[in-house]
Amino acid sequence: MTALASVRAPAELAVEPPARFRDLLAAEWIKLWSLRSTPWSLLGAELVVIAFNVGYAWDHYRYWPTFDREHQAYFIAERMALWDAFTTNAGMVLMLCFSAIGALTVVGEYGTGMIRTTFAAVPARRSVMAAKLLVVTAVTTV
Template identity: 45%
Template sequence: MTATSGKTGATHRPASFIDAVAAEWIKIRTVRSTFWTLLAGIVVTIGLSVLLASFFVSTFDRLTPHDRAQFDPAAYGLVGINFGMVAFGVLGVLVVTGEYATGMIRTSLTAVPRRPRLLAAKALVLGLVVLVVGEVVSFAAYFLSQLIFSGKHLDEGLGHDGVLRAVIGGGLYLTLIALLALAVGTLLRHTAGSVTTVLGLLFVLPIIGSFLPGDFGRTIRKLLPSNAGGAVMGTRPSADMLSPWTGIGVFALYTVILLAAAFVIFQWRDA
């Protein structure tokens, strides 16, 4: 009887954080939606960067001297990130809302009753996966676009001032977008609503901000999430953007605030 009790106790050992991370890793690499969403992000980011680089080179001779002087090879080579980030945002949402949609969240909470531990495991696995994929995508978009720019001798190597930071920053930006989307998905628990909210934060707010007048409007535009985060990918100073590290820092702060809110709500709200 004692042996049986001991065996039962071992079987029902509370899941550790490592167990939770291992479970989330299995989920994220076996769910089909994860693969297709990541693939979409990769294709869109690299594909649009290459396409727009080719278009720019084909029209370069018709540009004004002012436009040529304003050209930023690194930032322009990473422009696909501004579109591919939609897929990474959707991935962040699906990591949590997918379980709410199928009811699997109850199983997850049964296996890992400590809710902060479960959400932290989701955030860690998602962050690491997107960081690795995001950096690969960012470097691929950069190298391919610079190869195209080299036809007009417009390319800039990683050794140029700010270029390496911009390329690494592209991957960091995608990672923060995915984590911000995870937080929104946790707060709203609904896929369509969460995706709409994330797209609103990243795309609609800058449109609204563009109509704000004067110095006040310029300041607000700098601080909007996508404008702040995207500043890390520029290598030319701009009066309309925050400095690169300040910008990504502001975007990271938005992400941390939303994640903190998500942890609090997730802890106390019913599944």
């Protein structure tokens, strides 16, 4: 064995372990909340959904006396009051807001150039995107 081979052996064995998925999730969590737009987008989405639902409920409340008895009984029997709490329009606006938050998460990282650092640290792009997807899904679900 030559002296050069004995010097290279420890350096070749010092390979960094792959990033754990838990670490990727923590990094994506920090990156998501470091964007200034994240809390404002979530707050805006929440207010818009509440406004849609309150407006729909107010509409039913305002016109309730004009409904005939049959329509009022049908409204109660079919539990249509739940439609006031979860309107279709509010659901569509919520989907649009959450897709915008997801797009901002990815585009914000590309815009700042942080994506180069991310892929230099973790070359496994699928793992990075899976962690990003899980974090955004968890935040928007809550």
